[in-house]
Amino acid sequence: MSDASLNTTSYDNEAGFGDFFALLKPRVMSLVVFTAFVGLLVAPVSVHPIIGFAAILFIAIGGGASGALNMWWEADVDALMKRTRKRPIPAGKITAGEAKAFGLTLSVMAVVMLGLAANFVAAGLLAFTIFFYVVVYTMGLKRRTPQNIVIGGAAGAFPPMIGWAVATGGISIESVLMFSIIFMWTPPHFWSLALFMNDDYTKAGIPMLPVTHGRRVTRAHILVYTLLLAPVAVGAGFTSIGGPVYLTASVLLNAWFIAGAVKIWRRSEEAAVADKYAAERKFFRISLLYLFLHFGALLAEGILRSFGMGGW
Numbered sequence: 001m002s003d004a005s006l007n008t009t010s011y012d013n014e015a016g017f018g019d020f021f022a023l024l025k026p027r028v029m030s031l032v033v034f035t036a037f038v039g040l041l042v043a044p045v046s047v048h049p050i051i052g053f054a055a056i057l058f059i060a061i062g063g064g065a066s067g068a069l070n071m072w073w074e075a076d077v078d079a080l081m082k083r084t085r086k087r088p089i090p091a092g093k094i095t096a097g098e099a100k101a102f103g104l105t106l107s108v109m110a111v112v113m114l115g116l117a118a119n120f121v122a123a124g125l126l127a128f129t130i131f132f133y134v135v136v137y138t139m140g141l142k143r144r145t146p147q148n149i150v151i152g153g154a155a156g157a158f159p160p161m162i163g164w165a166v167a168t169g170g171i172s173i174e175s176v177l178m179f180s181i182i183f184m185w186t187p188p189h190f191w192s193l194a195l196f197m198n199d200d201y202t203k204a205g206i207p208m209l210p211v212t213h214g215r216r217v218t219r220a221h222i223l224v225y226t227l228l229l230a231p232v233a234v235g236a237g238f239t240s241i242g243g244p245v246y247l248t249a250s251v252l253l254n255a256w257f258i259a260g261a262v263k264i265w266r267r268s269e270e271a272a273v274a275d276k277y278a279a280e281r282k283f284f285r286i287s288l289l290y291l292f293l294h295f296g297a298l299l300a301e302g303i304l305r306s307f308g309m310g311g312w
């Protein structure tokens, strides 16, 4: 082996900025942060842009830090799954101890800074969200019950409430409804992915619903949660954050999502295997679009309202 290749090898095993950035789960957190941003912007109290920007940054850092703590705790199972085995800890780029220190430091910093920049309700909610994702979901529920993501999914639903609290200093029916949309959306979002990632979860011994109860039961659960989600999402359209733009978007998006869930429910396992779970993969992608467009529509309605056009 030449000197040059030795150098390359040793460089590859050193942690770089990109590895620490990957610990923050940036792709998932981008949508989390977007929902927090919308929660902040649609609130009835306006925030100074610098405070707003700082608050979103601290929420993003707090969210990312919770991802790092999740990866610290999960390094053993991440090493077993194809989807996760290249993450910085199983790949040997970052030690579990470094990830833990990084996650804890950023978590404390994000909560304190959010408290100073905005208020202590928002900071308390951020601290609770990090605690819920890391301790309740990751350490407590994930390896114990197939209801892990139903209960644990609450963690991912808090960010718009945090954004709303940054602006208003409190909680209201509107912020609870934004929470409820994400809360009801998480099971179809995750279980559609679990349908085609079942082998990974089985190998890692994680009791996700398709592992414990099979894919047929999972398909039915996806449909039930999608049907329960629709009235919550459409219902938000009749509150102070809703209006004709949001309501139209929500009705169409829910019709699309329900049609997709019915298709998933009716699919036979043979058909799914034959096309390598193409419909399930598509439904998962639609789930991401569904949430992004719902919060996008709330944002559009809010912007129109500020020009005296949107809302009721």
Ligand code: HEM
Pocket (backbone or CB within 6 Å): 027, 028, 029, 031, 032, 035, 083, 149, 152, 153, 154, 155, 156, 157, 182, 186, 189, 190, 193, 288, 291
């Ligand atoms: C307990 C709740 C949740 C679970 C178990 C879950 C699980 C997953 C998993 C396993 C993936 C696969 C891809 C990856 O490793 O990045 C994924 C992707 C994704 N999730 Fe979730 N999710 C949850 C909640 C959320 C929430 C609340 C959001 C945003 C509001 C979200 C946004 C995303 C996005 C944007 C992706 C695509 C990432 C990419 O393209 O790589 N998820 N989710």
Ligand SMILES: CC(C)=CCC/C(C)=C/CC/C(C)=C/COP(=O)(O)OP(=O)(O)O
Pocket (backbone or CB within 6 Å): 025, 028, 032, 059, 060, 062, 063, 064, 066, 067, 070, 074, 084, 126, 129, 130, 133, 142, 155, 156, 157, 159
């Ligand atoms: C502001 C703040 C603190 C936000 C946190 C938001 C939050 C809890 C999002 C959860 C989304 C997520 C990364 C789920 C992955 O589940 P998993 O950990 O089971 O997935 P994995 O198998 O990919 O690790």
